[in-house]
Amino acid sequence: MLSLSDPQATNLKLSGGKGANLAKLVSAGLPVPDGFCVTTAVYEELVDEEITTMIDDLEAIDPIDTERLRERATELRDTIRVKEFPEDVRAAIEVQLEPGVSYVARSSATAEDLPTASFAGQHSTVLDVSSLENVTDAVLECMASLFTDRAVSYRARNEIAHEEVSVCVVVQEMIDADASGVLFTADPLTGKRTVASIDASTGLGEAVVSGTVTAENVRVDRESGEILEYRAGVSGDDGSDLFGANEPTVDIETGDVPDAEDDRVLTNEQVTTLVAYGEGIERSFGFPQDIEWSIADGQFWMLQTRPITTLSPLPEPRPDDGALHVYYSWNHRQGMTEAMPPLVADYWSRTMDVLFDRFGSDPETGLSSATAGGMVYIDITPLLQSDRLASYLLEGLEDFDRQAIAPLEEIRKRRGDELAQTSVLRGTSLTQTLSSVGKLAPVVGQTLGSILQGMVDRSYEEVPHRARQWADATAEEMIREIRSGDSAADRLQIALEKNDEFSWEAMEWALKLWNVYFYRATLRRLCPNTDDELEALERGLRENVTTTMMIELGDVTDIARDNPDVEQAFEGSHDLEEIREVAGGEEFTAAFENFLDGYGFRAPAEIEFSRRRYHEDPSPLLGTVRAKLETGEPGDHRTHVERLETEAERAITRLERQASGERFGSIRRRLVRPFALRYRSYLSMREVTKYALSQLLDETRRQVLAAGEKLEREGRLEDVNDVWLYDFDELLSELTNPDTPIDVDLDARRAEQFHHQQLRAPRVITSEGEIPRGGIVSDVDTDGFVGIPTASGVAQGQARVIEEPSDATLETEEILVAPHTDPGWTPLFLNAAGLVTNNGGKMTHGSIVAREYGIPSVVVAGATEQIETGQRIRVDGNRGIVELLDD
Structure with a gap:
């Protein structure tokens, strides 16, 4: 046994998460009920061979087999409950x-109440026990609760081995509470770190924690101490108001709080005292805390504390000016919302800062990057504080990430006067300003020059071909330079430099895309109200590198179809070597490997280059071939593109007819075709910079893994994939200074990375942690999901929800429902009848490919959580809705 006042009780391995936290509160002088820990050593002595075998059996069960997990967990709990402690215990x-x-008696597992896993409510608490028999029974019940169904499921979901977890039981004097509740030192709804939130009710706190009552809620500004909002609670039993009928609810803006403190659970003074306790506890632990408390005879007692694990991390580095900063997710802009490992996030953060610096942005007050939860964010405060720059920003998001507009508009409207006063460009002197503007002038000049050149270039049809030649040649040269490095550290350093170099060099080709906006705007003026025709022009772009990839994979599929033994082999295997052995297998595998030579550097979510590329794992491509063999027809991928090209030609004819009817019709008509053809040509090159970048990222991945293999061989890494847990400076230091290893806790980073993957990262967050929500306003009358239309048309079919395409296939006429897509998802489009994504806009990859391939597309926030595989749905890309259909 260990008293909570014993310094050893702060040891997590002895006292578990809850016990160690309580012991820390005691050591900090905070009011905690007297108690002691029945340590993990007692539990481990209790776990005999029988229980060990049962735990091993539990570990071997597939996490998705919930019925068997439940049965085995029940047996474990029953076995532990009837055990007897030794006499000395x-x-x-x-x-x-x-x-x-x-x-x-409160259970305290070694994997709970941690910064990356709370296990809140997963284990048992037993109230009001007094005799030795009752206490020992309660201790056994708490130990058995290590294997509640919910705890077993939580560990499986968080990849925590059952055999590695132990449990302590904290036994404390029970407080005869007048009132109890929970204090969050950060607002759990908005994420705002400067607002504390208190739930309170009369009596014991179990009713508040379990949710059987709706408690009084008080929201407090931690900086000023002002009570921002007061809401009365309602009993969960009869619905009666705890504090009187029709108690008013405060308006958060006015801050009005009822004067009758006698009708409230907590007085203003008690609220202030409780928040002060919370401030001290948060400082002690270094994280926002979820604190259970009670009050008896005017004395507060802290019953337990745990980190609030559902909060999105704050962007780092933190601003030091004390003002409000607003951050926009670069990942959402790229359509890649999964958390990245530290090395990849560091790579892209560096890239952003170098780019901003080249544009003359002030590193202190201008645009800059930050990271949070494995995501890269851009501090866009300098843009938001200016009405003109904000309008440009929001207008630009219309096509790329419309979902970001509402939260940004909301935060500007509600808190615009609190925004940090910043400057986009470096310095304030005339000389410095002119220097910054001078860096931008060539960019503006190139943009205008590109548009003028496009208008007179008679070889505009060659633009996609020239762009791809540039991409291949540039990537080849940069890869050769990276490989010329003398050591692993040199090659990594060159890879970083080449990415910075490429980002600037690619700007020239990216600027050519302004031709797209110019021609689209011009065609709209020449032919008003012809959006359908303009969308038809965006389809069937066979010279687009992504469309070309789809066509070539379709050709490979037709080779398999022409060889019956190969087609039959696909029914039972995706293994390329097995397919090679059958008649016609050599022909197919040669074609497939040739395809990999051209596109093997690509991958789903390819900017996240810790993920395997197609040349490392071709199974997603083979799965697409199999699905196409089952339902497709020979050559249908090419006839589909040809049909879209025909529709585009007909659209041009309709545009010419429309132009003829407008003022100066004959002149307008003559301009339509050359502008429309140029529009299609420049649209065809829009994926080319990412195509080149993907080759560079593939090589960077190779060099990172080579460095990891070197460290693994030298015994400085347990697993080569742990190399992704470093940032670049740390990795380079490890490679260049082997005698002075850096102080990095890779186990903690691995747990943190897994925790980040469980969070839903916000697209907009403030420096205070607030996540403005906004919302999409729509006048569409529907019972379905309202979203953003990004590709016209209507399709219905069975939904296929795919979170990770590396091991997924899509059957013909199924509707792909995904968090996002990028070129690595392209093979799935061969079979898709429609597309629904959580994130994106009209000009993001999935929407572009959907339009090019002639399928409807809608962006619906949370689509992958609201739609289930197998449901029949209708995707209406004209109105921007997704409807659930009856079976």
């Missing part, structure tokens, strides 16, 4: 008990 517990005192 019983005697040690009895010594701690005071006659006539009631106690509460």
